[in-house]
Amino acid sequence: MPPIRRALATLLILGMGAARALDTNDLAAAEKELEALVADWEAAWQKAPSDENAIELGRALQALGVIERQAGKAEEALPHLQTAVERLATDSPAGRSDALEALAMAEQDLGKGTDAEKHLRQVIELRPEGAERLQGTDNLALNLLAQGNYPEAGELLRQALDATPADDVESRARRLGNLGRYLHVLGSHARAADTFREALALKFENPELRLSLSSQLALSNLRLGKTEEARKGMEEAASEARTFYHDTPFRAVPFINNLGALDLSAGNASEARASFAEALALLEKSFDPQHPSLITPLNNLGAAQQAEGDYKGAEQSLRRAAALQEKHLPRIHLQTAETARNLARNALLSGAPNAAAEINRATNIGISVIESAAPEIDRATELGIAVLDELIGHGSEQERLNFLQRHDLVSLPCATGDPQRIAHVLLATKARLFDAMLSGGKTDAVPDWQTVQKSLAPGSALVDATRFTALDGTDTYGAVILLPQGPPKWVLLGTEEDLQxxxxxxxxxxxxxASALAGKSNPPPALKLRGILRSLHQKFWEPIARELPAETQHIAFSPDGALHFLPLPALMDEGMQPLCSRFLQVATVTSGRDLLNPAATTKLSSSPWELLGVSEFPKSKEPPGDDPLLELLASLADMPGTADEMSRLEKLAPRGSEFLRNEKASEQALASLPKAPAVLHLGCHAFFLADDLSPATDLDFDEHADLLHAGGLLLHGAALRKADSPLFSPDDDLLFPSEVAKLPLQGTRLVTLSSCESGAGTAVSGEGLLGLRRGFALAGAREVVVALWPVSDRSTPEFMERFYQLALASDRPAQALWQCQREFLAKAKNDDEFEAAVLRYAPFVLSQNTPLATGAEIAAAQSTSTPATKPAFPWKRLALVLPLLLFVVARLFKRRTA
Incomplete structure (x- = not known):
């Protein structure tokens, strides 16, 4: 029972007038009756200040305060509820907890979140286990959610829901709604929508709760891009709310706000502004101008005015929202960060209305505009990074990925064109989730660009790329270039549309x-490979190359978005030479912070390797049906070239290395390695089922959870999978990235995936690539080689042999791979040979989380007869003694049979 009803029920002398007023929702009449009751008990207490009279007065004050709060008069309710708590000091724990809870609700309405939190924690302490305590837990969780303490809020909401009996349907629906709100705030809109649907499916009678849940579901559908479904739900909810809350119209504000959000997302800025202005007017009629409930409509109104081009009006609305946030909210808060971003964007747009066009022409915004907008941009960026730090170590991977997709921290700094500002935000934001997962949830201090610069050896550079949204809404790319000396440089690259x-x-x-090499005669595409690679170079590397000194030979490249799929070694420069002929190496890192990690201590030749090779794949006899994965497994071809590859590498691997072929190359064998090998080499199939390789910006990773296991590794028995096989199994020889991440590879220096499409994955802007290379890095590997597109197993043995020769000779795998690609691409004498070489040898890319190791071109003999790490087997000596050996064996056999 809510505190108001319980308080009134205990007031045996309560007049029937107040009771009838409450039943008819006549709050004004109830308030008048209760004021008279408070006056009577106040007089009684003044005359005889006994505990009994104090308690009766406290209950009357509590009832009055709750009614005033329900009527939107939290300022009047607060002193009444504060006095109620004082008078009820000698009441039972239940009575005291009710008064404290009512006080906390009023404090929360007035933006006194910290005071409310303190009192709600006292409520929980006073209440025993059961429904009453769960109600206090609900209120505390929602308080923490409003304050921005998202981790504890989520934990409490789940605890309360788990403890709610299934037959208490209204409480369960309410708590599902609370959890849905939490998920929605953090950007997990698909799970939020599912949670609201689950709540609405319950058979409860409360029409107000059902209305709220329906509106929240519609808002989640809007965020998921289901516009028509969202519009229907929002319009129905707003219409019903205007009728339902006729006597207290301010309660309809959330529903009107949702309609405005719908119009704003659809580009109907004027309709959105009208809805937000209506919501604001309703609140201003009922509340003080400093009331915290005004924050949301003010921020939304400012966004709509900005979209209309009314920058002055937007500035005023957003400033009012920011002032109220400063008064009522903690500094680190999602809502505060959102308003700060809106203010910063407004400063840019108002100072340079044509800023978007200037950016598209690859020019910077004027210096005066940058200077005027810089404080707003820096504040917004600082707040966003603080929220990121708060959330990055908590929640499931899906929840954290959803949060990252919904909160863009790089576009505003990129809009200024200021290299130092952009360098800072990229170091502070890129791959933060990856690093947090790698460190078990810990988040280290973010280095400045000067610290990263000190890690660069002479002749090297860091190219830190980013995908961002320009002021005109165009998704584009840019890169910060950091050299061993001097300030960073910023260059604009091509657009997302160009790249795709x-x-x-x-x-x-x-x-x-590939089909032509397989003997098929299909008409060729109009564009040849050299021309395509030249165009990619012009848009996505040439602007970088112009800023690199001639002595730059070693590059650490941190891609973003679809730049992960750029065929770097084969890009054609202005002289129509592949990029791998220009530099000694280009190694991939997830962020510039990787260059500050400790160097790998394990040498490639210092300890045994583990090599798994699968040349034969047994198949299931069951039809695959419509399952894409089963269809793929049924079509797996054997890989005879893997046997050749393993034989070649056996001559190079250190003593004690283990070679597991075919049925021995199993998931169990890989998961039960007794010791992390220096090198793990996998010659097998890999797969990636998702068709779209564009970066995930509006994806919900709960709605599209399949993207987290869209690809994987296929070992010997993987094709025996059946339709009813579980998704994850420790012995099915199919390893998804999440299973790879659990492999015992702490201390492994290098993982090489000699597998088709092992480098494919879902590109997440600012976070890297979700796929196998990420999985192996999370497992502990310092360097990972993958292939970006399918490659024949017959072409890889010689390439892999040469790669390991160069790597063993230098202990620099990234440079060895780049040099190996240069050697193989240089052999092409014409267009046909060049395209075949790109197909076979250019897909391999090495990503690392170590400092960039540099050195001169690697000198290593191409002969396999004298391995670098162990002596060759003495075949010539054996040939000399073989006749003698045969003679001795024959004599021994003759003696035994005599």
């Missing part, structure tokens, strides 16, 4: 070349 178009043409030409 040329990558599609590249993949189409590669597919045609």
């Amino acid at each position: 178009r040329w990558l599609a043409a590249f993949r189409e030409r590669l597919a045609w070349r």
Whole structure:
């Protein structure tokens, strides 16, 4: 029973007038009756200040305060409830807890979140286990959610829901709604929508709760892009709310706000502004101008005015929202960060209305505009990073990925074109979730760019790329270039549309070349590979190359978005030479912070390797049906070239290395390694089922959870999988990235995936690539080699042999891979040979989380007869003694049979 009803029920002398007023929702009449009752008990207490009279007065004050709060008069309710708590000091724990809870609700309405939190914690302490305590837990969780303490709020909401009996349907629906709100705030809109649907499916009678849940579901659908479904739900909820809350119209504000959000997302800025203005007017009629409930409509109104081009009006609305946030909210808060971003964007747009066009022409905004907008941008960035730090170590991977997708921290700094500002935000934001997962949830202090610069050896550079949204809404790319000396440089690259178009043409030409090499005669695409690679170079590398000194030979490249799929070694420069002929190496890192990690202490030749090779894949006899994965497994071809590859590498691997072939190359064997090998080499199939390689910006990773296991590794028995097989199994020989991440590879220096499409994955802007290379890095590998597109197993043995020769000779795998690609691509004498070489040798890329190791070109003999790490087997000496050996064996056999 809510505190108001319980308080009134205990007031045996309560007049029937107040009771009838409450039943008819006539709050004004109830308030008048209760004021008279308070006056009577106040007089009685003044005359005889006994504990009994104090308690009766306290209950009357509590009832009055609750009614005043329900009527929107939290300022009047607060002193009444404070006095109620004082008078009820000698009441039972239940009575005291009710008064404290009512006080906390009023404090929360007035933006006194910290005071409310203190009193709600006291409520929980006073109440025994059971429904009453769960109600206090609900209120504390929602208080913490409002204050921005998201981790504890989520934990409490789940605890309360788990403890709610299934037959208490209204409480369960309410708590599902609370959990849905939490998920929605953090950007997990698909799970929020499912939670609201689950709540609405319960059979409860409360029409107000059902209305709230329906509106929240509609808002989640809007965030998921289900516009028509969202519009229907929001319009119905707003219409019903205007009727339901006729006597207290301010309670309809959340529903009107949702309608405005719908119009704003659809580009109807004027309609959105009208809805937000209506919501604001309703609140201003009922509340003080400093009331915290005004924050949301003010921020929304400012966003709508900005979209209309009314920058002055937007500035006023947003400033009012920011002032109220400063008064009522903690500094680190999602809502505060959102308003700060809106203010910063407004400062840019108001100072340079044509800023978007200037950016698209690859020019910077004027210095005066940057200077005027800089404080707002820096504040917004600082607040956003603080929220990121708060959340990055908590929640499931899906929840954290959803949060990262919904909160863009890089676009505003990129809009200024200020290299130092952009360098700072990239170091503070890129791959933070990856690093937090790698460190078990810990988040280290973010280094400045000067610290990263000190790690760069002469002749090296860091190219830190980012995908961002320009002021005109265009998704584009840029890069910060950091050299061993001097300030960072910022260059603009091509757009997302450019990149996707040329990558599609590249993949189409590669597919045609592969079919041609297989003997199929299909008409070729119009564009040849050299032209495509030249265009990619012009848009996505040439602006970088112009800023690199001639002595730069070693590059650490941190890609973002679809730049992960850029065929770097094969890009054609202005002289129509592949990029791998220009530099000694280009190694991939997830962020510039990787360059500050300790160097790998394990040498490639210092301890045994583990090599798994699968050349034969037994198949299931069951039909695959419509399952894409089963269809893929049924079509797996054997890989005879893997046997050759393993034989070649056996001559190079250190003593004690283990070679597991075919049925011995199992998931169990890989998961039960007694010791992390220096090198793990996997010659097998890999797969990636998702078609879209564009970066995930609006994806919900709960709605699209399949993206976290869209690819994987296929060992010997993987194709025996059946339709009813569980998704994850420790012995099915199919390893998804999450299973790879659990492998015992702490201390492994290098993992090489000699597998088709092992480098594919879902690109998450600012966070890297979700796929196998991420999984192996999380497992502990310092360097990982993957392939970005399918490659024939017959072409890899010689390439892998040469790669390991160069790596063993230098102990620099990244440079060895780049040099190996240069050697193989240089052998091409014409276009046909070049396209075949790109297909076979350019897909391999090495990513590392170690400092960039530099050195001169690697000198290593190409002969396999004298391995670098162990003596060759003495075949010539054996040939000399073989006749003698045969003679001795024959004599022994003759004696035994005599």
